[in-house]
Amino acid sequence: EVQLVESGGGLVQPGGSLRLSCAASGFTFSSNWMHWVRQVPGEGPVWVSRINSDGNSTRYADSVKGRFTISRDNAKNMLFLQMNSLRAEDTAVYYCATGAGGYYNGWGQGTLVTVSS
């Protein structure tokens, strides 16, 4: 069974940084593309970033390009999201997710990021 556990969320001031982590188990992590998806409570989820299985290809939503960096450590079954220059509009629950072909059949429980002074 796919298990994904996020950590690293919290309260940060505008302009600050946070690093989210996602620990994966129950599947062959090194074979799967991984994604970060965020959701403001009461709104639909929004895709943020993805990384391919070996980590040499990444892609970002326009809203986070140049500020966020996705990475992975296949030896440790870990996914990361480094978030810099945070803005109020980045406030959301952040999920790591995986699945074949673009839909997501594995989600973590989410970690809340709040950007506020």
Next chain:
Amino acid sequence: EIVLTQSPGTLSLSPGERATLSCRASQSVSSNYLAWYQQKPGQAPRLLIYGASSRATGIPDRFSGSGSGTEFTLTISRLEPEDFAVYYCQQYVTAPFTFGPGTKVDIK
């Protein structure tokens, strides 16, 4: 970017009734790369349907998906108490993959 619109915003029904949820895309979703998710308060979304009509592992057969092109439907044949939740559609044919705003199914 493909924009997804879901209707109605809220659907108020009783257990045992049939629920019909709509998802409309701003452009054609070719190859029926359309998924449906269920989300309950405090939980992550759960995949119900992919490929517009294929049920994910462990999803009861009272959930069914249909449609093509720009019009898709999720049908719950007989609502069980655990089905009252928010439902989202998602397209994965064109990056960025986008979700709809959701339909809330609540108890009448």
